[in-house]
Amino acid sequence: MRKVLMPLLILTFLAPAALALWQAQGLSRLFAAFAESGELLQGCTDVPEAVALAEELRDRALRIERYMRSIEDRKTELAKAEESLTARLRELKAQKSRIRARQDSASSDVRSDIDRLVALYDQMKPDQAAAVLTNLPADFAAEILIRVRPEAGARIIAAVEPRQAALLTAQMGARSVRKQ
Template identity: 65%
Template sequence: MSRAILPVLAALFALPAGAMIWKGQDFAQIFQAVAGPTDLLEGCTDVPEAVSLAEELRDRALRIERYMQALDQRKADLDAAEATLRTRLGELQASKGAIKASRNGSTEAVRTDIDRLIALYDQMKPAEAAAILTNLPSDFAAEILMRVQPEAGARIIAAVEPRQAALLTAQMGARSVRKP
């Protein structure tokens, strides 16, 4: 007989649950506590411990609510700061790319100018090139001599006075040693 009761009890509990599912009701509302905070103390106001506990629980709930609001605000602030940082990072990367392109363009222009200058000295007569190089700063003159064609460089150095030629040769040697 006890085995016959189990299916009946299961049906008694399953039928209301099935009806609620059929109607689409929210189970959370049904299982929620129906007593509000003020109702908790009903009939217990003469017990100081119960009143104290209820007040402490209410205070804790308020603190937790404020803390959660503060966390939500911090999260919103962090999201805004992250968006600002991402925007700024994009701007900086674009700026870096523009600077790099500008630097590459100016470096290329300088190289083109130097190549033209070297070609000019390659085409000059050695005596004329030597006269000009002796009036230039020695490190600049040595740089030019290092870049001209070796034959033209040899003829220019031969046309320079020996003291100046020794100085230019020393500058060229020092530049070669410094160069990695």
């Protein structure tokens, strides 16, 4: 008798589930229907296995329903986090653009200042330019010497003391290597 009763009970519980799925009801409504299994046990309350199975199914349905709710809550949290991250990303990209614009502007200003200095040194006499360049930091002096006209640069380096000229020439060569 027990061997016949278990498949009958399984069919009793699976039939409503199949019907609910067939009608495309939501999962939570499906499990809620199992949780209210009072009418399914009508006439079977004297079979302890059926009662235990019904309670087990009800408990599982309730756990699944809680789990589905927690998944929905997590989906909501993830959507909010994604929204927040997207907004932050947009903000960072805007800041990056502003910083890049400022850097480009500053670089342009520096280039124009250096161009003016180069024009100034091009107009100076080599002895005077050499005297000033020897008092500047070597990397800055090398930058100016690289940018002046080659003839003016050669005359200026010739007017510089040999030790200082070697240092400036090394700086100019090192700068050229760094650019490559």
